[in-house]
Amino acid sequence: MPNLVPLSAVDPAVIEMLLDRAFEPERRRRTAYKVRGDAREVPELSFAAIDGDGLVGSIQCWPVRFVPDRDISVPLVMVGPVAVDPAHQRSGLGRRLMDHALAAAAASRRDDGLVLIGDPEYYGRFFGFTSDRTGEWRLPGPVDRHRLLARGARVPAGPGELGP
Template sequence: MIALLPLGTVDPQAVETLLDRAFGPGRRARTAYKVRLGTSEIPELSFAAVGDDGSLLGSIQAWPVALECDGGGSVPMVMVGPVAVQPDRQQGGIGRMLMERMLEAAEASSLPGADALMLIGDPEYYGRFFDFTAEKTPGWRLPGPFEPRRLLARGAGVPTGPGLLGARLRRAA
C-alpha cells in the first residue's frame, strides 16, 4: 500500500536523495531550478508517496512562479515539478498518483496561481494524461535553455502573450 502525505512530513534529505537518484547529480543546473530560484515549494501542493515500511517512493513539488508580461503586469502561476519516483519503482503508477493528488489539491485551492499550472516536461505524457499543452506558452522566456514544445501549461488562469517566467517570492503576511 502506498500513502500520499504532505511533503513536509518527510525527511528533506530523503527527498534530496530521491531527486539525485531520479535525475542525477547535475539536476540543479537545469532551467527549472533557475525559474524557481529563491523561493520554496508550496506545502499545500507538494506531496510524498511513502511505502508501508515508511520508505520514500516518490515526490512531487509545486512552486510559486509568475509570468512577468512584456506589456506590463505579473500573472501568478504554479510550477509543477519535479515529479520523482525511485528508479526501481518507475512505471508503476506512483508518479501518476502524485500528479493526480497535486491536481486535486490545486483545483480545491484558493492560492494565487493555482488556476494557472505550468511545467517543463514530456508533452505526449502530460498532454495525454493531464491536459497540459504548449498552446499558450509561445513567447514565454525562461532564464536558461529549454525546448519550447516541452513548456506546458493548463488552467483557466494561464496567461497568453510574451513574458519572462520566474520565481514569485512569497511575502510575509
C-alpha cells in the same frame, strides 16, 4: 501501495537523495531550477509517497511568476519535479502523485494557472497541459519550446518572462 503524505513530513535530505536517484545530481543546473529560484515549495500542493518507512516518490509545486511585456505580472504554480524511485518507476506512482497534486490545487483554487516542463504527450494526454500559450515565454535558461506546458484560465499568452 504507497501512502501519500504532505512533503513537509519528510526530512528534506531524504527528498534530495530521492531526487538524485530519480534524476541526476546535475539536475540543479536545469532551467526549471532557475525558474523556481530560491522559492520554497507550496506545502499544500507538495506530497511524498511512503512505502513502509521509505520515501519512494515525491511531487513538488512552486510559486512562480509570469511577467508579460505589456501587462501586470501573473502568479502561477510550477509543477514538478515528479520523482519516483527507480525501483518503483512504471508502477503508476508518478501519475498518482500528479493526480493528487492537481486535486489539491483544485481544492485550494490554485489550478487556474499551472506550468511545467515535461513530456507533452504524457502531460497533455493525462493532465491537459499544452504549449499553446507558452511559445513566446522567456525563461532564465534553455528550454525545448514544445516541453514548456501550461493549463488553466489564468495562463497568459504572448511574450514575457517566467521566473521566481
